[in-house]
Amino acid sequence: MERERRFLIPDVEIVNGLAVYLVTQAYFTYIDGYAYRLRVTARTNEENVTTESVDVAMKGPRRNGERLEDEKPLSDVALAKEIIDRWPYVVIKHRYWGAIDGEAWVIDVFHGDNEGLVIAELEGTDIWGMGRPAWAGREITRDPQYNNEILARFPMRKRYRDAEFANWSATVAAEIEDPTERDDPDY
Template sequence: MIEIERKFLVNSDVYKNEAFKKTRISQGFLNTHKERTVRVRIKDKESFITVKGKSSKDGLKRFEWEKEIPLNEAQELLNICEHSIIDKTRYEVKIGNHIFEVDEFYGENNGLVIAEIELNFEEEVFETPNWLGKEVTGDIKYYNSQLSIQPYKTWK
């Protein structure tokens, strides 16, 4: 499956009042190779393993495969992940016909808030809420796999 996604910084916390769902997420990476990443994620009581391929040059598209796994297995896999574990709350906000997933990070990435929107095709038009800031699609330092290696607090 090919995922088409755009990422943006967030310039206010208004999205919290607009969210219809809020989920706590812990995730780690078993592999952060530039050609592919393998992620383990716990979302409340659900757990997944995900393989993502290399992004297109513009950062909009990449292969993604995901499978649900038992919670206890995900917890064990988090113990052997590379680098640090990502801790965040995801807010889901419906704007027009789309859902923005807004991630508020904690720990070493505290202070970083990123909104993502999945699209059906690259040129798809979508409404932009007032709290949406600068687009960072394709900037790898904002990928969760990179945030586990080079956390936001270490940026200059």
């Protein structure tokens, strides 16, 4: 069972000093909240050597910040990259991780047709008692439009006309600055 809380992030500077790797994910199905994902992760060490890994995951519908997930490593990175290169529903992001305010956060900075989107995730079993961090924007835990499988199929650039997309970050920032109307007190 995956349990997480998710927040929009207004200032990407929060990732400064955190560890980072590149994630490329293809989503092959999305039906009634169920998804099948193929992911290639590229990590570069201090000696500037990049290693890649690949995994697949089956994911159930997200309900109240929880979803079933079964993830398995695969061995053929080259084959996975060939498949992802041919698939139309892909998410590319840099994933940062590290301690912020004493908690282990993951922050995804999206690229391509989701450029400008930054999402922080906190996973664990005891995550519901905390409030929204001061550095975080609107909570999106229960908002399916920000699920990766939805972002792959319906990226932000395609949700807005091109002229609107140029100002998309400003639109999200305005939404983030006053999250009180959208925050759910039951989180």
